[in-house]
Amino acid sequence: MPDQSPGFPEYDSQTAAVWDSIAEWWDDQIGDGNVTQDLLVGPAQERLLDLQPGERILDIGCGAGRFTRRMAANDISIIAIDQSSVFLKRAKKRTSEGDAAISDRIDYRLINATDGDAMLALGEQGFDAAVAILAIMDMASITPLFQTLTKLLKPGGRFVWSVTHPAFNAFDSRLYAEERYEDGNYVIEHGIRISKYVVPQPRKSIGLVGPAAFAGLL
Numbered sequence: 001m002p003d004q005s006p007g008f009p010e011y012d013s014q015t016a017a018v019w020d021s022i023a024e025w026w027d028d029q030i031g032d033g034n035v036t037q038d039l040l041v042g043p044a045q046e047r048l049l050d051l052q053p054g055e056r057i058l059d060i061g062c063g064a065g066r067f068t069r070r071m072a073a074n075d076i077s078i079i080a081i082d083q084s085s086v087f088l089k090r091a092k093k094r095t096s097e098g099d100a101a102i103s104d105r106i107d108y109r110l111i112n113a114t115d116g117d118a119m120l121a122l123g124e125q126g127f128d129a130a131v132a133i134l135a136i137m138d139m140a141s142i143t144p145l146f147q148t149l150t151k152l153l154k155p156g157g158r159f160v161w162s163v164t165h166p167a168f169n170a171f172d173s174r175l176y177a178e179e180r181y182e183d184g185n186y187v188i189e190h191g192i193r194i195s196k197y198v199v200p201q202p203r204k205s206i207g208l209v210g211p212a213a214f215a216g217l218l
Contacts, residue, residue: 007141061135
């Protein structure tokens with residue numbers, strides 16, 4: 001049977017340091033988004049969130065605030081949290097350099113989403129919706145987040161999140177190309193092999209091509 005433990009809380013305090021060490025490099029690579037975020041993830045999350053003017057949103061793992069600013073353009077109020085102080089510094093800088101109206105709608109705060117007490121201090125039933133864009137897979141333990149969201153969201157509130165698919169971000173995945181003989185012809189078969197697919201395990205891996213690595217926790 002796969003391990004049913006609720007994450008890896010022993011790593012909760014380590015991921016912030018890892019992200020702090022690469023946040024500037026990461027932001028330099030991503031900037032205000034890439035094709036996947038701008039054309040696939042962002043629009044899908046906006047449709048699911050169904051943002052309405054005047055709503056109050058919690059942005060979990062906001063990073064440098066790319067999606068935060070995109071949401072704020074819809075005339076909503078946002079508290080955007082991240083565990084990395086370096087990311088938040090970048091987020092505040094990018095936001096201050098943009099539309100002043102958008103800047104006034106965003107409140108960036110240094111909070112680790114694995115800290116239940118810090119999350120609850122944001123105010124129970126204080127949010128119409130919450131969002132976590134490509135962030136949950138990098139949290140050592142997600143149980144505190146889901147436990148507190150039931151209290152932070154208003155009745156009928158929405159929580160929308162996106163993650164990288166574990167089939168393509170797994171610890172033991174291997175790309176392969178094989179030649180086999182079939183019906184009188186040689187056929188080249190391409191694929192991906194994954195072992196321990198349902199076994200949760202923490203690891204540090206390469207997030208983007210380059211010299212930096214990050215804590216991808218599956």
